[in-house]
Amino acid sequence: MNTGMLKYIGLGALLLWFVIAGRLFCGRACPLGFIQELLYKIPFWVKIKTFKFDRPLRVLKYAHFVYNFVLPALVVLGFLKAFEAHEMGTPFYIVLAVIAVIIRRPFCKYVCAIGAASSLFNKFSWYRYKMIDGQCVKCGICTKKCPMNIIPYTMKNSPECIRCGICKRICPKKAFAKNKEGAEYA
Ligand code: SF4
Ligand code: SF4
Numbered sequence: 001m002n003t004g005m006l007k008y009i010g011l012g013a014l015l016l017w018f019v020i021a022g023r024l025f026c027g028r029a030c031p032l033g034f035i036q037e038l039l040y041k042i043p044f045w046v047k048i049k050t051f052k053f054d055r056p057l058r059v060l061k062y063a064h065f066v067y068n069f070v071l072p073a074l075v076v077l078g079f080l081k082a083f084e085a086h087e088m089g090t091p092f093y094i095v096l097a098v099i100a101v102i103i104r105r106p107f108c109k110y111v112c113a114i115g116a117a118s119s120l121f122n123k124f125s126w127y128r129y130k131m132i133d134g135q136c137v138k139c140g141i142c143t144k145k146c147p148m149n150i151i152p153y154t155m156k157n158s159p160e161c162i163r164c165g166i167c168k169r170i171c172p173k174k175a176f177a178k179n180k181e182g183a184e185y186a
Pocket of ligand 2: 148156162167
């Protein structure tokens with residue numbers, strides 16, 4: 001079995017995980033996410049929460065996903081003749097590390113191909129967030145703390161949610177439903 005095939009068997013297993021958990025890995029287990037959180041804790045006089053092109057730039061991670069996985073997959077399946085994805089070099093990651101001191105999780109927001117793929121499952125995966133009707137008072141505490149700059153109480157299954165669980169933990173009203181049997185999430 002060649003390495004190309006192995007790569008796509010691994011990708012199949014990953015897809016199964018995405019169906020179960022959506023973007024949960026990003027917020028709970030990804031080492032790059034952890035490193036970015038540490039970098040963002042470095043004191044710096046400018047910390048940018050959002051900026052004009054924040055939202056449009058988030059589309060880049062999907063382009064990265066197509067370039068790194070979809071196009072090579074078309075080669076393996078015989079739909080494309082020659083295409084070889086090239087990883088970004090060390091200088092790119094150094095620049096990104098510097099940006100991560102100022103902007104929280106730039107790799108997750110703008111670059112990560114795996115994050116892009118798993119984000120597509122957030123709305124449909126078994127593990128989803130549900131809120132208890134009438135419990136949220138829209139105090140905005142969760143919005144201030146969200147590392148991905150989304151509004152947890154209206155965008156709880158947004159593709160941008162990395163399932164870090166911060167909003168659930170800090171909500172003073174305990175507005176997010178508990179996962180007793182899994183099916184409670186919707
Ligand atoms: S912290 Fe809780 S109550 Fe406040 S806006 Fe978020 S979900 Fe609603
Ligand atoms: S919505 Fe909640 S779980 Fe999702 S990224 Fe924001 S704080 Fe984390």
